[in-house]
Amino acid sequence: MLNDIFIAPFVDMFTAPDFLMQVLWEGLVSGILYALIALGFVLIFRSSRIFNFAQGIMVVFAALSLVGLFAMGVPAWISVGLTLGVMFVLAVVIERVVLRPLVGQPDIILFMATIGITLFLIGFGETIFGGENKVMITEELGIPTGDTVLEPFDGLLILQHLDITVVVVATLLVLGLLAFLNYTQMGRAIRALGDDHQAALSVGISLQTIWVLVWFIAGIIALVTGIAWGARAGVSFALEVIAYKALPVLMLGGLESITGAIVGGLMIGILEKLFEIYWGQPLLGGNTETWFAFVLALIVLLFRPQGLFGERIIERV
Amino acid sequence: MKDTEGYVTADGRQIGGTLMEMRNITLRFGGVVAIQDISFDIREGEVRAIIGPNGAGKSSMLNVISGFYTPSEGEVWYKGAKRPPMKPFEVARQGVARTFQNIALFEGMTVLDNVMTGRLTHMNAGLASQALWWGKARDEEMENREKVERVIDFLEIQNIRKTPVGRLPYGLKKRVELARALAAEPSILLLDEPMAGMNVEEKEDMSRFILDVNDEFGTTICLIEHDMGVVMDLSDRVVVMDYGKKIGDGTPDEVRNNQDVIDAYLGVPH
Numbered sequence: 001m002l003n004d005i006f007i008a009p010f011v012d013m014f015t016a017p018d019f020l021m022q023v024l025w026e027g028l029v030s031g032i033l034y035a036l037i038a039l040g041f042v043l044i045f046r047s048s049r050i051f052n053f054a055q056g057i058m059v060v061f062a063a064l065s066l067v068g069l070f071a072m073g074v075p076a077w078i079s080v081g082l083t084l085g086v087m088f089v090l091a092v093v094i095e096r097v098v099l100r101p102l103v104g105q106p107d108i109i110l111f112m113a114t115i116g117i118t119l120f121l122i123g124f125g126e127t128i129f130g131g132e133n134k135v136m137i138t139e140e141l142g143i144p145t146g147d148t149v150l151e152p153f154d155g156l157l158i159l160q161h162l163d164i165t166v167v168v169v170a171t172l173l174v175l176g177l178l179a180f181l182n183y184t185q186m187g188r189a190i191r192a193l194g195d196d197h198q199a200a201l202s203v204g205i206s207l208q209t210i211w212v213l214v215w216f217i218a219g220i221i222a223l224v225t226g227i228a229w230g231a232r233a234g235v236s237f238a239l240e241v242i243a244y245k246a247l248p249v250l251m252l253g254g255l256e257s258i259t260g261a262i263v264g265g266l267m268i269g270i271l272e273k274l275f276e277i278y279w280g281q282p283l284l285g286g287n288t289e290t291w292f293a294f295v296l297a298l299i300v301l302l303f304r305p306q307g308l309f310g311e312r313i314i315e316r317v
Numbered sequence: 318m319k320d321t322e323g324y325v326t327a328d329g330r331q332i333g334g335t336l337m338e339m340r341n342i343t344l345r346f347g348g349v350v351a352i353q354d355i356s357f358d359i360r361e362g363e364v365r366a367i368i369g370p371n372g373a374g375k376s377s378m379l380n381v382i383s384g385f386y387t388p389s390e391g392e393v394w395y396k397g398a399k400r401p402p403m404k405p406f407e408v409a410r411q412g413v414a415r416t417f418q419n420i421a422l423f424e425g426m427t428v429l430d431n432v433m434t435g436r437l438t439h440m441n442a443g444l445a446s447q448a449l450w451w452g453k454a455r456d457e458e459m460e461n462r463e464k465v466e467r468v469i470d471f472l473e474i475q476n477i478r479k480t481p482v483g484r485l486p487y488g489l490k491k492r493v494e495l496a497r498a499l500a501a502e503p504s505i506l507l508l509d510e511p512m513a514g515m516n517v518e519e520k521e522d523m524s525r526f527i528l529d530v531n532d533e534f535g536t537t538i539c540l541i542e543h544d545m546g547v548v549m550d551l552s553d554r555v556v557v558m559d560y561g562k563k564i565g566d567g568t569p570d571e572v573r574n575n576q577d578v579i580d581a582y583l584g585v586p587h
Contacts, residue, residue, distance in 0.1 A: 176448075180447070180448060184447040184448075184458070185433070185434075185436065185447065185454075185457070185458070186440075186447045187447075188426070189434065189437055191423065191425070191426060191430075192423045192426065192434045194425075195422075195423035195424055195425050195426065196422065196424070198385075198417065198421050199422060199423060200423075200434075201385070201404070201406050201409070202406075202415050202417070202421070203409060203414075203434045203435055203437050203438065203497065204406045204409035204410045204437050204438035204501070205434075205437055206404070207406075
């Protein structure tokens, strides 16, 4: 038994390094998507102290809009543009109708409001687009679907072109977002608002503008995740669960930290894959990916309640 | 006192006309009257102080000026026009910058980034331009950076430009906050107890900076203090408040000899 836990898995890793690389690669692909979604959560949380429960349904809504528009005969890339428009309108409406009247209410009320948004979007989405599964317009968007076979260590490593595209696009998006936050005035305004509301007001930052902006960014992230995940699993309301994968990422990385979201996402993506293949399947009958991340996050929380990168909460007595 | 010609200060500086005027301001929180029917003006180029014992309503007054509170009654006149009710960020964009009594900086950001946020009131480039860092946004960023560096030099905080603000000692934080307000090139600079909690040396530094700012940039300054000594040295004219009412208004000398003011500070037998 101890052998199975502590020795055999590592022996497997070393005897078949090509397979290990395959596992790591697949972990990286999901990890970068988790990181991207977590980033959406962090941006909204930092600028408004709202934990956005609706992030998951935004992924679904974006993917459905894209597929729906295409089905109506709109060319693929124009559909993407229009879907971005839809996400922007959604951000404006959410800010006006939901957030603005609730400014200054306790955090839990705002959290409940995002659950309300989730339920509304589920119903609204089904009314417009119907509840049946749809296929993501992968080829029409020009996303390559073949694969490349490498042979490291005399073994076999299969890289799906779709996965490569996802990694490249998501990495570019993350880097772009970091640059935007760090080197532009609006990015500075977003970070400033997260640090201190009063001070932000005093330098002329408008809460409303920034809120629309971060919700729109969350919408862009939702669209990219929707395309990437939809291309593998089809477009349905079940896509929503991918956002809940971001929860352990946030527990691990801390709700305020952008670095935390990125590192946490990659860590969870890779570790859950490793655990599933080398421990989960042989010892526990598989399907550990649904819960492993949460257990990992809980263990981290035992030692660092603020997460790996969260702000330390010190209370003066 | 209604002339708009201005006046000449004791040290020979020419003070301009009325820049801001508070007319019969009253501020209530439920049954509590924080400010009661107060009027005064701020002239262009002067250092105007509001003083008074703790709880006199000084900070409330500053919050009215900067738009954080909307007065229950009365009018604020700014640059010759009545100011409609406004959000604080709109007031900021009209050229009113401020600091806070308890320091409100963006602790997670560097000194440079903090001061850069002061330039947000001058931001014109659109979102697309900023997202792509192209065209207008890029030019603006360069220009802002130049102005910010000048302010940083002026306040002698070059050596901590890249330090996260959370790590700085109290006195320096106050100076960074002043830099951020100054970066906005404000028409009026509001300082809420700029010397509170400082030691003598830091107080002297801060006084020097405030006078230099007024001198170099010609910035109109309105400040709150309850350290009488400091205020009398710094300011051209002083408003004295006690229990939400104005009990004195004039040059430091006039105020110092005002019986009501002496009573408020030393107390009188009831």
